[in-house]
Amino acid sequence: MDSDDDQPTLSAHALAALAEFNAEKDERAKRFEKLKAAAEADGPLSMDAFTEDWNESQFWYADETAKVVASQLLEGATPDKTICIMSAPSAFVAVKNSLRSVNEADRPKLILLEHDERFAVFPEYQFYDFQQPFNLPAEMKGVVDAIMCDPPFLSEDCQTKFAMTARWLLKPKPSKATSKGPRVTLCTGERMQPLVLKLFQPFGVRTTTFEPKHARGLSNEFLFYANFECSDWKFRG
Secondary structure: OOOHHHOOOOOHHHHHHHHHHHHHHHHHHHHHHHHHHHHHHOOOOOHHHOOOOHHHOOOOEOHHHHHHHHHHHOOOOOOOOEEEEEOOHHHHHHHHHHHHHOOHHHOOEEEEEEOOHHHHHOOOEEEOOOOOOOOOOHHHOOOEOEEEEOOOOOOHHHHHHHHHHHHHHEOOOOOOOOOOOOEEEEEEEHHHHHHHHHHOHHHOOEEEOOOOOEOOOOOOOEEEEEOOOEOOEOEOO
């Protein structure tokens, strides 16, 4: 039999690194449990419990950007309205926090479409894989009054399938020219601009002056698109 002396051992440096990793893991688990409890109790929420996965192209918005997006999604929202947020969980959390001051009976319906199953802690979560753009509950078709899209990948395939899903979800444009249609907002890389404007042309989406910021910063320039003007942005010339 081998003696104990033959057993592999970790260096002091490796042991310290392992201890630090486990401590961070435990701290994230504690934050996640607190967030889950807050979600269930309708308490204040934070994105701190959710680490970004850059391999999955996850980049959370800076707080100010998330608040601006949330305020415009909630503009004119009533209990009979439905708001959908596609792959922008930081905007979703900002919406949830904004609604804490609103009586539950007066809140709009929320839908969070997201691939990351960590967000299943929220009852509004619905798993979404853009490779299957219509693999969603049938009752979601044509019911959305306001939508926010943030396709995770700067590829024609991803952008196109997100647009297919959004158009499937959104209520049809009203026949009367005086009636307002669904509110559409979208954030993605600058180089996708020609494709975005083409894909969302039926809803009148244009490039805006709003400059979205991400919490950790990104080297790629991002643009913000919408089919309406407001106090937070105008259409670019």
